[in-house]
Amino acid sequence: MKIAxxxxxxxPFKVGGLGxxxxxxTHGLADKNVHIDFYMPKLRQKVKSDNKNIHIIExxxxxxYPYDRPDDKEIGGKFFDAVYRYNELLVSRIKGKYDVIHCxxxxxxxxxxxxKEKLGIPLVLTVHSTEYDRSGWIYPNQWFIDIExxxxxxxxxxxxVSEFTKRVVVEKYGINPDKITVVHNAVYPIGEGEKRNxxxxxxxxxxxxxxxxxxKTAKKVLDYEDARFVIAGIGDMLPKLIEQxxxxxxxxxxxxxxxxxxxxVKHIYKISSIYVMPSVSEPFGITALEAIxxxxxxxxxxxxGVSEVLKNCFKVDFWDTDEMAxxxxxxxxxxxxxxTMTQSSKxxxxxxxxxxxxxxxxxxxxxxx
Amino acid sequence: xxxxxxxxEVHQPFRLNHFSVFNIGNTKDIHSTYFxxxxxxxxxxxxxxxxxxxTNNLLLDLIRKYDGRFRISYSLTGTFVExxxxxxxxxxxxxxxxxxxxxxxxxxxxxxxxxxxxxDELDEFEEQIKMHxxxxxxxxxxxxxxxxxxxxxxxxxxxRKIADLGYKGILTEGAEKILGWRSPNFIYKxxxxxLKVLLRNYKLSDDVGFRFSARNWPxxxxxxxxxxxxxxxxxxxxxxxxxxxxxxxxxxWVETGIFEFxxxxxxxxxxxxxLDFATVSxxxxxxxxxxxxxxxxxxxxxDEDRNVSTWLGNNMQIACFNELKDIGRKLKRRGDRxxxxxxxxxxxxxxxxxxxxxxxxDGNVHAYFSPYDIPYDGFINYMNILQDLKEKAENx
Numbered sequence: 001m002k003i004a005x006x007x008x009x010x011x012p013f014k015v016g017g018l019g020x021x022x023x024x025x026t027h028g029l030a031d032k033n034v035h036i037d038f039y040m041p042k043l044r045q046k047v048k049s050d051n052k053n054i055h056i057i058e059x060x061x062x063x064x065y066p067y068d069r070p071d072d073k074e075i076g077g078k079f080f081d082a083v084y085r086y087n088e089l090l091v092s093r094i095k096g097k098y099d100v101i102h103c104x105x106x107x108x109x110x111x112x113x114x115x116k117e118k119l120g121i122p123l124v125l126t127v128h129s130t131e132y133d134r135s136g137w138i139y140p141n142q143w144f145i146d147i148e149x150x151x152x153x154x155x156x157x158x159x160x161v162s163e164f165t166k167r168v169v170v171e172k173y174g175i176n177p178d179k180i181t182v183v184h185n186a187v188y189p190i191g192e193g194e195k196r197n198x199x200x201x202x203x204x205x206x207x208x209x210x211x212x213x214x215x216k217t218a219k220k221v222l223d224y225e226d227a228r229f230v231i232a233g234i235g236d237m238l239p240k241l242i243e244q245x246x247x248x249x250x251x252x253x254x255x256x257x258x259x260x261x262x263x264x265v266k267h268i269y270k271i272s273s274i275y276v277m278p279s280v281s282e283p284f285g286i287t288a289l290e291a292i293x294x295x296x297x298x299x300x301x302x303x304x305g306v307s308e309v310l311k312n313c314f315k316v317d318f319w320d321t322d323e324m325a326x327x328x329x330x331x332x333x334x335x336x337x338x339x340t341m342t343q344s345s346k347x348x349x350x351x352x353x354x355x356x357x358x359x360x361x362x363x364x365x366x367x368x369x
Numbered sequence: 370x371x372x373x374x375x376x377x378e379v380h381q382p383f384r385l386n387h388f389s390v391f392n393i394g395n396t397k398d399i400h401s402t403y404f405x406x407x408x409x410x411x412x413x414x415x416x417x418x419x420x421x422x423x424t425n426n427l428l429l430d431l432i433r434k435y436d437g438r439f440r441i442s443y444s445l446t447g448t449f450v451e452x453x454x455x456x457x458x459x460x461x462x463x464x465x466x467x468x469x470x471x472x473x474x475x476x477x478x479x480x481x482x483x484x485x486x487x488x489d490e491l492d493e494f495e496e497q498i499k500m501h502x503x504x505x506x507x508x509x510x511x512x513x514x515x516x517x518x519x520x521x522x523x524x525x526x527x528x529r530k531i532a533d534l535g536y537k538g539i540l541t542e543g544a545e546k547i548l549g550w551r552s553p554n555f556i557y558k559x560x561x562x563x564l565k566v567l568l569r570n571y572k573l574s575d576d577v578g579f580r581f582s583a584r585n586w587p588x589x590x591x592x593x594x595x596x597x598x599x600x601x602x603x604x605x606x607x608x609x610x611x612x613x614x615x616x617x618x619x620x621x622w623v624e625t626g627i628f629e630f631x632x633x634x635x636x637x638x639x640x641x642x643x644l645d646f647a648t649v650s651x652x653x654x655x656x657x658x659x660x661x662x663x664x665x666x667x668x669x670x671x672d673e674d675r676n677v678s679t680w681l682g683n684n685m686q687i688a689c690f691n692e693l694k695d696i697g698r699k700l701k702r703r704g705d706r707x708x709x710x711x712x713x714x715x716x717x718x719x720x721x722x723x724x725x726x727x728x729x730x731d732g733n734v735h736a737y738f739s740p741y742d743i744p745y746d747g748f749i750n751y752m753n754i755l756q757d758l759k760e761k762a763e764n765x
Contacts (some may be wrong), residue, residue, distance in 0.1 A: 224390065312726075314745060326389035330749040333390075336688035337748055344726050 001365060002035040004094060006103040006112050010040055010047050010056065012262055017185065017286040018104055018128050021161075021357075024186055026054050028358025034365075037096060041086045059090045087111035091118065099369045100124055102361075106131070106144055109151030116154065122368040124361075125155035126183075130168055133281040136207035149173045157364050159183050161284040162305025168283075183360040184309050185284045186352045192295035193270025197227050199328060200272035200296070202265065202287055203279070205235030210278035210301065210318045212237070212244060217276070219248045220325035225332045232257040232268055269294035273338075274331050278318045279304050288313065292349050297341045299327050309352075312345035371554060371605050372647035372655070373638060374567065376540065377614040378517070380446040380482050381416070382719035384409050384740050388750050393757045399711055403754050408740070413452045417460055420618035425463040427628060429470070431635050437472040439635040440646040443614070444517055447480030447497075447504055448717060461508065468509050474648030476540070477501050477513040483716035484680055486518050486527045487667060488694055494527075497713070498534060515540065515649045519718050521569065521611070521670040522677060525663065528559035528566070536564065538653035540611060542670040543568035547662045554605025556656045560663040565653045568662075569611040569670055573600065578612040582625040590626070593633035601641040606656040611670065672727065680721040685748040689721060692755045699762040708761060715754065723747035 005026065009019035026036050030053035040047070042058040049056045060082075087110040094115050102124045103112035109125070116123040131144035152158060152173050158180045160166040170177045199218070203209040211231060218229040231241065231254065238256065245251040260268065269275070275291030275298045282304035289306065291298050292313065300307050301318040314327045331338050386405040396402040431439050445464065453461040467473045479485055480500035485493040498516070505511055515538040516531045523541035531539050543553025551557075553568035576596070580586045588595070600608055613620065621627040638644050647655065671679040681687055693716060700709050723739040724747045741747040 220391075311743065312745075315742065322389065322391065326391065326753075327749065329390045330752070334685075334688065334748070334752055336684035337745060337752075340683045340685045340726060340748075341745055 001033075001099050001362075001369070002097065003029070003037070003365070004096070004098040004101045004115065005036050005038045006090065006101065006108040006115070007038055007040045008104065008107045010038065013043050013045060013047060017161075017284060020286055021126070021128065021185060022104065024188065024354035025357055025361060027051060028186075028354035028356075029362065030054050031355065032358055032362060034358075034362065037098070039090055039094065041082070057093075059093050060086050083107055084110070087114070091115055094118075100365050102126070102365075103151075104128060106147045106151065109147055113151060113154045122156040123154060124157050124159065124364060124368070125151055126159040126161070127152070127165055127169055127283070128161055129283045130165070130172070132168055132172060133165075133283055134206070134208055136210075136280040138207060145173075155179075156368055157181065159361065159364060161185055163308050164303070164305045165283040181360070181364050183357055183364075184305070184352070185286045185289065186354045186357045187286060187289035187293050187349060188354070189293035189349065190266050190269055190290055191293070193267070195273050195295075196271045197332075198230050198268075198272045199227050199274045199276060200230045200232065200268060200291070201276055201278075202230075202232040202268065202291075203277070205231070205233055205237040205241060207237070208279060208281055209233075209235075210280045211235075211241055213278040213318055213321055213324070214276055215241060215244050215248060215250070215254065216321040217278070217324040217328065218254060219250050220321060221328050221332075222250055222253055224325075225329050227273070227328075227332060228253055228255060230255045230257060230268065230272065232260055232265070234259045265290075266294070269296060272296050274299065274328055276324065276328070277301055277304060277306075278316075278324065280318050282306070289349060289352055292345045295342050295346060297331055297338055297345065299324060310345075310348065312341055312348045370643050370645065371600070371603055371608045372645050372652055373600060374607055374609045374611075374647055374649055374652050375441040376476065376517075376609070376611045376649060377441065377443050378612070379421070379443055379449050379614040381409075381413055381449050381452050382482065382717045383448055383714050384412070385720065385750050385754060388753045388757070390749075390753055393753055394760055396757055399707075399758075399761075403711065403757075404714070405740075409452075410456055413456055416615060416619050417457050419623070420615050421460055422463065423623075423628065424614065424617040424631070425460070425467060427632060429463070429467055431632070432467070432470045432472045435635050435639065437470065438639060438646060440472045440474075440648050440651070442474040442476055442515075442649045443467075444476035444478050446478065446482040447501055448482060448714070450504060450508070465509065468511070472648075474515070474650050475505055475509060475511055475513050476649060477505065477516045477536070479519055480504065481713045481716050482519050482718055483713070484519060484522070484677075484690070484718050484721065485716060486522055486524075486530075487677065487681075488697075491526070491530050493697060494530065495534065513650075514538065515567075515653060517541075520679070522667050523566075523664055523669070524667040525559065525561050525665055527667075528564050528664070529562040532559065532562035532564040538565040538567055538649060540567045540609070540649065541569070541664075542668055542675050543571055543609070544668045544675045546666075546668055546675065547664045551660060552605050554603060554608055555659040556606060556652065557660050557662045558658040560661045565658060566662050567607065567609050567649060567652060569609050570603075571670070571675075573603075573608060574610045574612050577610070577627075577630075578616045578620065581616075581621050581627060581630070591630065593630050593637040596630075596634065597637035597641060597644070600638065601643050606659075607647070607652050674727075679725055679727070680718055683724070683726050685726075685744070685752075686721050686724050689724065689748065689751055689755060692752070692759065696755060696759050696762050699759070703762065705762075708758070712758060712762075715751075715758070720747075720751050724751065 042060040090111040091114040201214040284305040299314040479497040516536040517540040
């Protein structure tokens, strides 16, 4: 079987779960003898394939911006231009015989639809997030929603990363639930390091990820227990968050790391004592699996897809900073809790393999060819 | 001619309130901050209406219909009786009515359904048994001859203590660990005490308790005549059917036909000349022991493991258990009766059961009975409350 996969990011260039997913999925499929041409935008840094069944084909001349939802109008304009150019170029460049086209999220949908029409083959769309998630359900942008809806309508099958996302696709985009398959994400285990008294937030600093709730929680914890709170990542909320930390009087206990390399991300997972994911809206949340695989007990938002499938973690409403602080303090105080949760969750995480994701995805392909 | 010993465990715990770390040291009225009155009352009334009252009525009818040839035994925990006295005195009256028939026996246990039988010293265990004894005397004017420990937990140390307290028999699980190749359908003697041991026939008991409504079980659907036939083909002196009373109408809903099954069972059993019913006291009196059981380590009727790992299987449970014991030592030195009572309510084994992380099949059973989404939530809540009580024990 040969698949044309249209992506946006691929390790080492990645900013989110999308790139991680594409890497894991393509390798899982390649191991099952599926051939994949992975199309992605041309980057300054060259991306190389490390598997004979995966060919990476870079399209485009200019650097494009990361998967995000820029607030800045000027950057935003350039970003949309880049997306359009990528999509147009892709349609003209794509060649070869494929069984299925597989695309990911709105960035690649225009191209995928055009390619489907050009080559007359079935289209699979994986929904990693929707505009509703990215906006934190506040003023979602109709322009994105329209692109997403068109892609969802034209796709022959949709893969959603969680039941939660499936519901959004059905209820907000009016898509027939019968053509949607839920495939939960997976993780390449990171391995444990020597733990320090750090409590970690990691993700884009946007409304969607809820970093302000992390800071409010930090304040409540620090009234009772000592710890350092790490905010790893960049995003448009950074200045506001720095201000908030000062305002709460905890800036000496909060570390903003800025952008981290992949190695640095692994390191920070390894040395953190607790990982907190207070997302307002999170279709899946691979970072929770990554943190656990590094032996870090994890607290996730109830509005994260991962909370549907992961048993050995705390699940809290993102706005309930009292409860989040309660869990963090308990993890800091009670060794038995920390140890039991770490061990049980590490065992559980072994079930989340890319092989499983690839197998389920392959079943979707097989239903189409 | 095997005698069927039907024994029902009747228990309700006092479930806890949400109690966060911010509540520690800030509690005034302890009872209402620790225990979730509304939830507890709601659950109790629900179970009373679905299970306790209809099952009592049915069993009373059956005892009368068969003129006392249908005989059963109960144990009621102290916390259950407190629920009755607070919310449904008519339920307690109905148990009295049953007892008056003469076909019903009562069994003693620890008042608080606790794990005090596993503490380093057995003084607390003994006190809780005496509390239970007093309660049964007060309500039923009766002195039980047979004892059953919380969830049938049994070991040699417990056996000796129970013999010392004057009991003639004890109930526990028919676990291979102590029986080996031997059948549970006989009465054995505890290796180190003059005490008869009645062993649960877990296959036949669980056919009703767990598998009754399981469609993928070859025995499904279980009818009274089929079940009576199985028992008439059993060899031995006794067939010990020990189960939670909540099996009827709560674990197995009315829609499963469990009440119809129960209604027809005595008639079907009594069709066989080889079968009759006996209370546990009667069984202990009637049959001689055929051998000894030696249980250096504790067994129980819980989960597939049939040991105490259900309550003490992970570090969180052990941490709470140790904390609980430690608080008890402090409180006993101070002799504060109110705090001692609260501490005892917290000893109810259910609190530790909710913290079990045993996976898969057993874990699903735990999840069904737990008020918490995950055991970790149960731990934090319970441990936070224990920390608050500890502060009080140290400062008062």
